[in-house]
Amino acid sequence: MSAEDDYETRIADEEALAAHLGSVLGEVDTYAVERHEGGHSNETLFVTWGDRDLVVRRPPPGETAESAHDVLREYTVLSALGDTDVRTPTVVHACEDESVIGSEFYVMEQLAGDVIRDEEPDRFGTPARRERLGEELVDALAEIHQVDYEAVGLGDFGHPEGYLERQVDRWWKQYEWAFEVTEEVRSIPAVAEVGEWLEENVPEAPTHTLVHGDYKLDNVMFGPGIPPELVGVFDWEMSTLGDPLADLGWMLHFWRDPDDPGPREGDSAPVFTEREGYPTRRELVDRYERQTGIEFENERFYRALTAFKMGGIGEMFFRRYLEGNSADPTYPLMEEQVPLRVQRAKEFIEAGDDGLV
Template sequence: MSEEYYERLVDEDALGDYLREHLGDVDEYAVERHQEGHSNETLFVTWGDRELVVRRPPPGETAETAHDVLREYRVTAALTETAVPVPEPILACDDPDVIGSDFYVMDRLEGTVMRESESGAFADLESRRRIGEELVDTLAAIHDVDYEAVGLADFGHPPSYTERQVERWGQQLMWAFDVTTEEREVPDIYDVGAWLQENAPEDHPHTLVHGDYKLDNVMYATDDGAPELVGVFDWEMATLGDPRADLGWLLSYWRDPKDPEPAVPELTATFMEREGYSTRRELVDRWESRTDFSFEHDRFYRALAVYKLAALGEMFFRRYLEGNSDDPMYPLMEDRVPALATRAKRIVDGDEPL
């Protein structure tokens, strides 16, 4: 990471002054950028004997409604007394004069986040089974939240959620295409978008949805030797809507042994293809049994998920072209987004079944 980019992320002196004002003075203060994410920026902060996390948007122009960290703070705060495990939120700041953007502060959890590789502590068959079960059971807990009781009744508008998702992510693509089409076109994505518009389910359950629920957005701990899901992160896309969209998103990242090569190998873990892990069908069956919802229209929800991944990738590509990120993943989206569009087309055509 360049020094110039880091300075655009955080003014350490200003952040320190803000934390000192709200949390009191300390002898030790340090800031480190977390390198794993590819959307909102995460900073690890040592504040005396406390370990904190600061979340802020990336610098530069972003698509409207993307990277809303204060929305993330609100939903996390609302869930602290529910069955959904979340880190404790501490502070929220909407003054861009502090570090250049909105941001919020939360406690840092301890545990394992599985990204590219399997944790050695979870490499046995029973732990592998529990990874998927805990993941789905926690998703079901999110969908079971009484969002009115926790103060989120105005957090979204569930009716017509699926239609709005198609429209919204189409708009995100158009925002990105304003710049990226000078480099290359992505013809398949237009066909997928048209199919999604024509096939969006009109009736669906109304629940809290996470919006970005997947294996590397949760943390596991092993206090008793078995993996237990202890934290759900990255709530910036949360709203009230259709829980089946969350499940479709999770499935778009989950691998079965029979699957073709991933469209974005740099962002796709494949270790869940190993013996002991649940299949996508088993995850669906467990979610249905935990929620009493059925995963109808699975092609729509799975294709929508990959369509959204393509839109995110294209937004990343625009940010790279405009010099608003130093993430080495972003320039790869020139080729990876067309591959995602092809995958979405396979799902739509029935060539990539559940």
């Protein structure tokens, strides 16, 4: 058995999963499981269960950093948001019994549409539709930040005071966890420099809201029709209560403007947003500020924090690759890409706050 086949087997015992789903959803005659190859964090399985198209979300096999890959956190927030304006899939079931498939997991209804990563769908390829796509992305983020989290039962979902301080500390610790293995291959001295600057320059949050934690273009789905309509927001594993501008800074990291320098090794933003019609980062920020009444100040911090977190995510991926706990072909690339991400954080710090957007 190849390493990849072994990894696929470790993701889910299909017979055990079928038995469990049958006990909670009722028996069916048609059952099939397909692993989704698009994500790089939690594992996603597409499940045909009779006439229902479902999705199973579970963490990757193997040891993970503390608090990473928390799928039941996703289930909690998706359940709470079901009756709000936030665009989420419908959750069906959660299982805390790790003996079923080797980890906790949850089940949700599958939505129809496109998750946009490297290229725009042909149906969106006009200036007016591109503009609307950007507006939908910002509007859906504004809806998240305008949720009355107390009213929907998420008042204890996090501790908003000190959110940014904990973010800096958490991601520094994620590096340290990864370095236990990855420093045998290479070290990244700049991580300490960036982490220290972030610790010393944490701004005061403008307000406290529900935050998604990983909000970007390829974590949402657009429906199959036109004009663009955002129908679902996914990947809530890092959601909590905190500073909404952390979400905005994160989203901007994955959006390129026409006058940006050419893509560099390790860049994660698709280049198609440079095309005619797509809003600029400045226009996205302006719309967000109008929708929420929240001003985007201290941009240098939020942009540097995003790049620092991106590096931390990549370093955890690299550890998992070195330990044989992933078949994802992007993970070995992190050996060279993480130092570039940390360098990007340094560049944001050195740029100052003028003109970063």
